[in-house]
Amino acid sequence: MILYFSGTGNSLAIARRLAERLDEQVMSLYDAAGKDLTHEKRIGLVFPTYNLEAPKAVRTLVPQLHLSPSSHVWIVITCGAQTNNAIWTVRSLLRKQGVRVGYCHKIRVPDSSAIAFGRNPNDQAWKFDKFASRLTTIGDELAAGRKRLHFAGFDPFGWLISHTRLEEKMGALAQPGVNEAACIGCGICAKVCPQENIALTDKKAHIGNACTWCLGCVHFCPQQAIMVNGKTVAKEQQYHHPDIQLKDMLKR
Ligand SMILES: Cc1cc2nc3c(=O)[nH]c(=O)nc-3n(C[C@H](O)[C@H](O)[C@H](O)COP(=O)(O)O)c2cc1C
Numbered sequence: 001m002i003l004y005f006s007g008t009g010n011s012l013a014i015a016r017r018l019a020e021r022l023d024e025q026v027m028s029l030y031d032a033a034g035k036d037l038t039h040e041k042r043i044g045l046v047f048p049t050y051n052l053e054a055p056k057a058v059r060t061l062v063p064q065l066h067l068s069p070s071s072h073v074w075i076v077i078t079c080g081a082q083t084n085n086a087i088w089t090v091r092s093l094l095r096k097q098g099v100r101v102g103y104c105h106k107i108r109v110p111d112s113s114a115i116a117f118g119r120n121p122n123d124q125a126w127k128f129d130k131f132a133s134r135l136t137t138i139g140d141e142l143a144a145g146r147k148r149l150h151f152a153g154f155d156p157f158g159w160l161i162s163h164t165r166l167e168e169k170m171g172a173l174a175q176p177g178v179n180e181a182a183c184i185g186c187g188i189c190a191k192v193c194p195q196e197n198i199a200l201t202d203k204k205a206h207i208g209n210a211c212t213w214c215l216g217c218v219h220f221c222p223q224q225a226i227m228v229n230g231k232t233v234a235k236e237q238q239y240h241h242p243d244i245q246l247k248d249m250l251k252r
């Protein structure tokens with residue numbers, strides 16, 4: 001079983017490709033939380049790095065997993081550049097439940113938060129070449145049952161961010177906000193939001209306080225009506241992994 005969290009489809013695309021390679025099923029971490037998965041011999045976790053850490057939502061969901069200490073557990077993490085403390089944190093959360101991670105690795109993909117800094121994630125499509133070869137390596141190593149811990153070290157800076165109010169401050173740089181004049185009340189953002197953090201009132205989207213900064217709502221809004229940190233995002237800046245379509249994000 002491969003459990004995933006994904007905002008713009010990068011992590012979902014990898015979870016699916018590895019599922020094909022390893023003949024596994026894919027399940028959202030939200031669906032997996034609270035379920036008895038102790039019968040699963042192999043458990044994979046695929047999720048992104050946000051703000052030098054594992055996403056807040058992942059850090060909330062992982063402690064709710066029921067896994068067997070004898071399962072072979074692995075982590076593959078996506079990032080724009082570096083994973084910082086993300087793998088260390090999730091390994092630590094699993095260790096508290098007596099579950100050891102036997103393998104971890106990272107894959108670089110277009111940075112979905114580039115829009116928050118006025119850059120276009122689609123300009124980073126060159127990363128897909130390396131992505132493909134890294135994915136093949138990871139698939140081969142997992143199929144062979146290799147035990148290797150890549151990028152699993154402790155990063156004090158990442159730890160500091162997730163253990164202080166710094167995370168909220170960094171999150172504010174990627175804070176979504178609705179431009180009501182542009183919103184047509186289609187409800188797509190509310191269906192895409194993994195945190196159920198968007199409600200529709202009077203045919204306008206309203207964002208609550210449970211954001212995990214995945215930016216799914218921003219990238220999938222058909223009207224570009226969700227701003228990031230107060231800045232409007234152009235259609236050509238909207239990004240999702242090319243293998244993943246809106247319908248895939250709605251299935252969760
Ligand atoms: C709010 C936010 C913060 C991010 N922070 C980092 C980071 O600290 N380091 C990094 O390498 N990538 C960072 N990224 C890029 C994502 O890790 C990368 O695009 C990831 O593949 C997104 O996966 P997803 O589409 O499954 O959500 C960030 C993305 C977002 C939305």
Ligand code: SF4
Pocket residue numbers: 178182183184185186187188189190204205220221222223224225226
């Ligand atoms: S997806 Fe965009 S247009 Fe549709 S309800 Fe959300 S903000 Fe409004």
Ligand code: SF4
Pocket residue numbers: 007176192193194195196197198207210211212213214215216217218
């Ligand atoms: S409100 Fe938008 S950015 Fe925040 S969790 Fe929901 S979809 Fe992600």
